Amino acid sequence: MSARSGIGYDSHRFADGRKLILGGVEITEAERGLSGHSDADALTHALIDALLGAAGLGDIGQHFPDTDERWRNADSLGLLAEVCTFLDEHGWSVVHVDATVICETPKLGPHRDEMRETLASAIGINRLEVNVKFTTNEGMGAIGRGEGIAALAVATVDR
Ligand code: MG
Numbered sequence: 001m002s003a004r005s006g007i008g009y010d011s012h013r014f015a016d017g018r019k020l021i022l023g024g025v026e027i028t029e030a031e032r033g034l035s036g037h038s039d040a041d042a043l044t045h046a047l048i049d050a051l052l053g054a055a056g057l058g059d060i061g062q063h064f065p066d067t068d069e070r071w072r073n074a075d076s077l078g079l080l081a082e083v084c085t086f087l088d089e090h091g092w093s094v095v096h097v098d099a100t101v102i103c104e105t106p107k108l109g110p111h112r113d114e115m116r117e118t119l120a121s122a123i124g125i126n127r128l129e130v131n132v133k134f135t136t137n138e139g140m141g142a143i144g145r146g147e148g149i150a151a152l153a154v155a156t157v158d159r
Helices: 040-054 076-089 109-123
Strands: 004-015 091-103 130-137 150-158
Touching: 004 040, 004 130, 040 076, 040 091, 040 150, 076 091, 076 109, 091 109, 109 130
Parallel strands: 091 130
Antiparallel strands: 004 150, 091 150
């Protein structure tokens, strides 16, 4: 048994004048997006950390530091694909990923299938091996007050 699991977490604050990108999908009905050095795709960032964690290869901040101009407004989907290539070079293949996005508004359910397709294509696995879930924080705390969006992820990799 050489399968391993990793966890990931990320959160970004809402900001006016930004597009909302989650799982590589633009949520066009959102009134604002998330602030960040890259495109601030919290879901994709949580997945990247889960994958790096599973492979024992560090975290997103080590590989794509937000002090580096190369990653300004970076397409996080491209970073995800790069990380999967990196894992492959270290002998790891991705078996499955699962994630939860915590967000009060907008409702993200209508975008679930497109996110699964988009993420699966960047990772290079079947979309059935990519699960994305949505929940709210029931009005509690910063996420509950609508100050931002958080995401949790789990990834399983195998030799
Ligand atoms: Mg992030």
